[in-house]
Amino acid sequence: MNASCYNESQEAIAKRDFGVKHYTIHFQPDNLATTIHAGATLLEAAGQAGLILSTPCGGMGRCGKCTVRLLPSEKEVLACQYTIEHDLTVSIPDSSRFFKQQILEHGIQRKINGFPSIRKIFLENPPSQINALCKALSEKVSAQVVVRNTPDGALASQLSSCRGNEATAILSLDDCQEQNACYQLTGVEPGDTTGKLYGAAVDIGTTTVVVRLVDLNTSETVATASSGNPQSQYGADVISRISYCENESGPEHLHDTVIACLNELFQSVTRKVDIESNDIYEITAVGNTTMNHLLLRHPVRQLGQAPYQAHSLVACNLQPGELGLHMNPAGNIHILANIAGFIGSDTVAATLACGLDISKVNTLLVDIGTNGEIVFGTQSHLLAASCAAGPALEGAGISFGSRAQAGAIERVFLNEVDIDVDVIGSVGASTICGSGLIDAVAVMLELGIVDYTGRFCETEDLDPMLSDLIRRRVITYNNEPAFVLAGEYAEGLWEAAVVLTQKDIRQLQLAKAAIRAGIELLLQKAGTDTAGIQQLLLAGAFGNYIQKKSAIRIGLLPQIPLEKIHFVGNAAGSGAQMALISRDARKMAKKLAEKIDYVEIAHQTDFQMVFSEFLLFPEK
Numbered sequence: 001m002n003a004s005c006y007n008e009s010q011e012a013i014a015k016r017d018f019g020v021k022h023y024t025i026h027f028q029p030d031n032l033a034t035t036i037h038a039g040a041t042l043l044e045a046a047g048q049a050g051l052i053l054s055t056p057c058g059g060m061g062r063c064g065k066c067t068v069r070l071l072p073s074e075k076e077v078l079a080c081q082y083t084i085e086h087d088l089t090v091s092i093p094d095s096s097r098f099f100k101q102q103i104l105e106h107g108i109q110r111k112i113n114g115f116p117s118i119r120k121i122f123l124e125n126p127p128s129q130i131n132a133l134c135k136a137l138s139e140k141v142s143a144q145v146v147v148r149n150t151p152d153g154a155l156a157s158q159l160s161s162c163r164g165n166e167a168t169a170i171l172s173l174d175d176c177q178e179q180n181a182c183y184q185l186t187g188v189e190p191g192d193t194t195g196k197l198y199g200a201a202v203d204i205g206t207t208t209v210v211v212r213l214v215d216l217n218t219s220e221t222v223a224t225a226s227s228g229n230p231q232s233q234y235g236a237d238v239i240s241r242i243s244y245c246e247n248e249s250g251p252e253h254l255h256d257t258v259i260a261c262l263n264e265l266f267q268s269v270t271r272k273v274d275i276e277s278n279d280i281y282e283i284t285a286v287g288n289t290t291m292n293h294l295l296l297r298h299p300v301r302q303l304g305q306a307p308y309q310a311h312s313l314v315a316c317n318l319q320p321g322e323l324g325l326h327m328n329p330a331g332n333i334h335i336l337a338n339i340a341g342f343i344g345s346d347t348v349a350a351t352l353a354c355g356l357d358i359s360k361v362n363t364l365l366v367d368i369g370t371n372g373e374i375v376f377g378t379q380s381h382l383l384a385a386s387c388a389a390g391p392a393l394e395g396a397g398i399s400f401g402s403r404a405q406a407g408a409i410e411r412v413f414l415n416e417v418d419i420d421v422d423v424i425g426s427v428g429a430s431t432i433c434g435s436g437l438i439d440a441v442a443v444m445l446e447l448g449i450v451d452y453t454g455r456f457c458e459t460e461d462l463d464p465m466l467s468d469l470i471r472r473r474v475i476t477y478n479n480e481p482a483f484v485l486a487g488e489y490a491e492g493l494w495e496a497a498v499v500l501t502q503k504d505i506r507q508l509q510l511a512k513a514a515i516r517a518g519i520e521l522l523l524q525k526a527g528t529d530t531a532g533i534q535q536l537l538l539a540g541a542f543g544n545y546i547q548k549k550s551a552i553r554i555g556l557l558p559q560i561p562l563e564k565i566h567f568v569g570n571a572a573g574s575g576a577q578m579a580l581i582s583r584d585a586r587k588m589a590k591k592l593a594e595k596i597d598y599v600e601i602a603h604q605t606d607f608q609m610v611f612s613e614f615l616l617f618p619e620k
């Protein structure tokens with residue numbers, strides 16, 4: 001891209017490189033690496049790599065929960081206090097990980113050792129009849145075993161192919177009565193295949209779809225993959241997708257589109273660990289209620305009209321053939337329960353993962369996505385609301401926006417005389433993701449490049465103290481003022497630039513105002529205000545790490561002490577994973593969906609007023 005300078009008189013720029021040094025940090029045993037600027041903390045680097053550490057004291061260096069080990073010396077340091085000055089390899093123990101802690105605190109440690117709803121039982125010389133097989137299996141698992149309703153003769157034919165040899169039976173616990181545990185026999189495989197038992201936790205967002213492949217024998221995530229939700233081509237948000245469903249073929253089209261996307265992601269994750277999609281036996285899926293309905297081919301028209309009723313809110317189980325997902329036909333698909341028409345199972349999953357159902361302190365969970373969700377309360381009472389944030393914070397609708405992917409700017413910060421950026425992966429900057437967008441606008445507000453209304457300042461009104469290096473970043477791009485975040489500058493021109501335009505700032509304002517108005521109104525409904533927030537958990541798949549200060553600076557989050565804010569990453573995906581590896585977590589999710597009270601925010605009379613108020617950025 002060629003972009004002409006907004007102020008050509010600023011061409012005489014010092015040639016000195018003011019850029020901040022960047023270092024590569026390797027994390028074990030995850031085998032993940034990230035590149036981050038000098039002076040960042042290990043806590044920030046871990047977050048940037050997608051590893052969320054436990055930080056009960058908010059990174060103040062008091063609780064000791066974020067302890068990690070430097071390798072190869074094994075020296076223990078506090079991730080929140082250790083500043084990076086060179087390349088490092090770091091080992092993160094389970095005890096310092098946020099979600100491992102949450103799972104332990106839920107008292108479901110045994111599930112981590114592997115007790116998902118699907119299991120495999122190895123048999124030597126299996127009986128030749130299905131009934132006899134069920135009896136033999138009953139003895140092995142000390143519970144009743146019945147045959148799942150499968151195509152006629154399928155099980156018998158599978159069994160006959162194993163006769164006289166070794167066999168592995170596949171059992172599913174899901175459709176059984178909770179009081180009298182019983183299993184369903186869903187398939188029989190020749191040989192000993194017990195070592196291959198994988199599951200996929202699926203988070204279907206309006207803009208982004210994420211799949212985590214989990215080894216169900218160890219409960220560990222072995223691969224992840226994400227992509228844009230291809231339904232976006234038929235509408236950026238849930239309302240436009242519901243409108244698209246007015247077309248006769250619309251619902252089927254949207255359903256097929258997301259199924260194709262999931263199958264591609266399954267292929268991607270299984271390839272990473274050299275297995276087949278057929279080795280996936282269990283899938284748990286979460287999403288907002290519209291995504292959930294489109295997946296299940298439920299009618300969606302009523303979700304777009306008051307009173308926004310869901311066709312169904314309950315959790316359900318399906319056989320693989322019912323959805324056309326590429327997985328083992330003996331497997332099971334579990335869809336978590338929704339809360340209301342605009343609050344789906346992704347909120348249930350995020351609430352579960354963050355432990356709000358056992359929280360004794362007033363916790364505000366903000367899950368930022370195209371459809372933003374907010375939950376507030378304690379274990380005794382939880383309220384939830386949704387807000388139509390739009391896709392800007394997931395990088396969509398922004399000139400150079402993208403999901404958090406290689407080449408995306410995920411952090412923007414000031415050095416002595418200029419700005420600098422952290423980019424995902426070992427590549428140059430080509431796009432900007434949500435966390436980078438929040439940072440970039442916070443920096444532009446600090447520098448006075450944009451004012452509190454979000455308007456770019458005229459060049460003659462810029463602070464005369466601004467360095468030339470900053471000033472040359474203010475350009476005209478496609479006939480509107482813009483700010484260059486990264487690129488090559490030579491002779492008054494920017495090449496390969498990543499810019500933020502006036503229109504992009506407006507998109508961000510709309511998104512953050514929707515979320516912030518939702519927060520304020522939900523707090524009001526709970527009879528409190530910002531002072532009543534004892535803990536704020538920020539979730540979302542918009543980037544691996546968000547700077548709390550930046551989120552407060554742009555007014556996305558209320559002004560509360562930084563130590564009360566904890567970033568929890570893709571909590572909905574983590575909740576889906578908990579439901580995948582733990583039958584108890586699945587039951588907890590069901591109870592949570594019934595327990596959380598939905599609050600209608602967007603149609604309250606004062607919503608527009610509060611929304612307009614928060615369109616503005618806070619003044620310094």
Ligand code: FES
Binds near residue numbers: 055063064065078081
């Ligand atoms: S000591 Fe690092 S988060 Fe508490």
